[in-house]
Amino acid sequence: MSETTSAPDPTADVGLADIRAAREVLRGFTALTPVQSSRWLTEVTGCPVNLKCENLQRTGSFKPRGAYLRMSRLSEEQRAGGVVAASAGNHAQGVALAARELGIRARVYMPKGAPIPKENATRGYGAEVVFHGGSVDEALTAAQAYAEESGAVLIHPFDHRDIVAGQGTVGLELLEQVPEVRTVLVPLGGGGLLAGIAIAVKSIDPSIRVVGVQAAGAAAYPRSLAEGRPVALEQMATMADGIKVGRPGEVPFAAVRRYVDEILTVDEEALSRALLALVERAKLVVEPAGAAGVAALMQAPGQFEGPVVTVLSGGNIDPLLLGKVIRHGLAAGGRYVTLQVTISDAAGSLARLLGQIGEAGASVLEVVHARTSPTLPIDAVDVRLQLETRGEAHAEGLVRKLDQQGYDVVRTE
Numbered sequence: 001m002s003e004t005t006s007a008p009d010p011t012a013d014v015g016l017a018d019i020r021a022a023r024e025v026l027r028g029f030t031a032l033t034p035v036q037s038s039r040w041l042t043e044v045t046g047c048p049v050n051l052k053c054e055n056l057q058r059t060g061s062f063k064p065r066g067a068y069l070r071m072s073r074l075s076e077e078q079r080a081g082g083v084v085a086a087s088a089g090n091h092a093q094g095v096a097l098a099a100r101e102l103g104i105r106a107r108v109y110m111p112k113g114a115p116i117p118k119e120n121a122t123r124g125y126g127a128e129v130v131f132h133g134g135s136v137d138e139a140l141t142a143a144q145a146y147a148e149e150s151g152a153v154l155i156h157p158f159d160h161r162d163i164v165a166g167q168g169t170v171g172l173e174l175l176e177q178v179p180e181v182r183t184v185l186v187p188l189g190g191g192g193l194l195a196g197i198a199i200a201v202k203s204i205d206p207s208i209r210v211v212g213v214q215a216a217g218a219a220a221y222p223r224s225l226a227e228g229r230p231v232a233l234e235q236m237a238t239m240a241d242g243i244k245v246g247r248p249g250e251v252p253f254a255a256v257r258r259y260v261d262e263i264l265t266v267d268e269e270a271l272s273r274a275l276l277a278l279v280e281r282a283k284l285v286v287e288p289a290g291a292a293g294v295a296a297l298m299q300a301p302g303q304f305e306g307p308v309v310t311v312l313s314g315g316n317i318d319p320l321l322l323g324k325v326i327r328h329g330l331a332a333g334g335r336y337v338t339l340q341v342t343i344s345d346a347a348g349s350l351a352r353l354l355g356q357i358g359e360a361g362a363s364v365l366e367v368v369h370a371r372t373s374p375t376l377p378i379d380a381v382d383v384r385l386q387l388e389t390r391g392e393a394h395a396e397g398l399v400r401k402l403d404q405q406g407y408d409v410v411r412t413e
Contacts, residue, residue: 014161014255016203019168019196022069026169029101030065033057033170035177035309040281045297047306050181052174055286055315059121061242062193062313063087063094063157066166070155071098073162079104084152086110086140088241089118090314091157096125107146109139115241115318135236137246158192159249168196174309175204185293185310188212188221188263189243191252193313198259209261209305213292215240216265224248225257239325240271242289242314269332270295275322276329278312287317288325334392336365338384339399342408345381353383356405360398363388384412 033053041049054062071083082105085095092108099106106127110119111134122129132142136157147154156163170193174181184201186194194212201208214221217238224231224247232247248256256263266274271288274295278284286294293310317325330336343349354364366386376382389395395411402409 014164014168014196014199014251016200018161018165019172019200022065022162022165023169023172025069025072026065026166029058029068029098030169031057032173035174036282036284038282040277041294041297042306045301045304045306045308047304047308049297049306049308049310050178051282051284051294052170052177052309052311053284054170055284055290055312059090059093059097059125060314060316061090061094061290062167062170062311063090064097065094065169066158066160066163066192066196067091067094067155068098068101069166070160070162071095071102071104074104074153078153081150082106082152083155084109084143084146084150085155085157086136086143087157088114088136088139088244089122089316090242091155092118092122092127092129093125093316095155096122096127100126107143107152109143109146111135111139115316115321117318118316121316135246136244137232156249158190158195158245159251161251163192164196164199164251164255166196167193168200170311171197171200174311175201178307178309181208181307181309182305183209183211183308185211185213185296185304185308187243187289187292187311187313188214189218189245189289190247190249191221191256192249193311194260195252195255197311199255202259210259211296211304212256212260212263213296214263214265215243215271215289215292216267218244218246219263219265220246220248221253221256221263222265224253225263228257229253238271238288239268239321240288240292242287242316243292244289264296264300266292266295266299269328270299272325272329273332274298275325276333279326284312285315285317285322286312287314290314334395335389337362337387337389337395337398338412339387339402340410340412341383341385341402342376342380343383345379349381350383353402353407356402357385357387357398360401361390361394362398
């Protein structure tokens with residue numbers, strides 16, 4: 001279908017019929033991603049938990065759904081002029097893939113510092129990549145300016161009814177895959193995915209609770225909802241680049257206000273723990289943004305009525321960031337512990353300390369001596385130890401054991 005002067009207003013409300021129509025357009029292009037039951041999250045929460053694995057979608061996220069729908073409805077004249085988008089990476093890949101499939105030229109603006117794998121994948125699908133600004137919002141400003149100058153069609157990452165309708169097909173799928181679902185948790189950035197899922201779910205069964213989850217360091221929705229309009233954040237700080245959006249879109253904001261029951265926020269530690277748990281327990285690689293729903297479950301396990309479906313919205317994570325997040329998650333879970341222990345500077349003192357640690361079942365990763373502190377007695381030395389333990393309970397037991405042995409122990413971060 002081509003966009004003409006009689007086409008629907010791009011800011012008009014999206015309904016269930018729009019999402020069902022979108023599903024027909026997307027058949028053969030997007031994959032029906034699996035739902036995986038999670039035994040470990042079920043044990044944590046006390047109710048059945050299922051994972052909707054959009055990290056296994058084409059390009060590694062849900063984004064091709066909305067991008068393809070939007071671009072499939074462009075006229076031949078619009079297609080000839082090309083498209084432009086702005087994204088930290090997932091929308092970029094969705095636009096690039098859809099453009100390749102539809103034979104449309106694409107330019108994508110990405111914020112400086114965008115994950116290298118996302119940049120490389122976007123180029124690999126044939127799109128031109130231009131870096132601009134330090135956030136998606138700044139990149140979007142550049143994309144809008146290019147669209148005005150060149151005549152290219154802007155494919156907004158979330159603020160268009162076709163984008164919302166395309167993302168809403170996730171909601172139709174999860175209802176069919178888990179028809180008994182009572183709570184749906186969805187990562188939240190600009191709002192396209194949450195809005196689409198909420199419209200689909202609530203239109204079919206209004207009793208299902210739909211919850212959006214934002215990173216605390218980039219949570220634009222709570223204030224915006226309180227003020228009744230999209231309000232831009234002055235600053236953001238989160239590793240979850242996929243939901244690092246400073247201002248809600250007008251179209252998804254209206255749907256979120258109408259259909260979504262609650263917005264929760266999770267901190268960086270919760271995101272790290274969730275990502276690590278998904279790797280360890282579910283054997284799934286998920287980016288920090290995609291793990292937001294799981295982070296909410298782990299942060300407040302008794303808060304949700306089951307069965308629960310949480311959407312893993314994306315799996316595109318830089319391996320370097322994955323390594324950092326895993327280390328942070330291990331530290332947050334007590335698996336990595338740093339202790340400062342004051343011991344005698346006499347020969348054999350360090351060996352005896354390390355022996356006690358070994359007997360307790362901990363592994364020593366690093367040892368650093370400090371002899372120059374003015375607060376130390378002349379015959380003492382501070383030893384900084386980085387240890388690997390089996391978890392928080394093990395770490396606490398080790399500290400108690402050393403304290404009982406007469407050591408002056410301080411646990412540091």
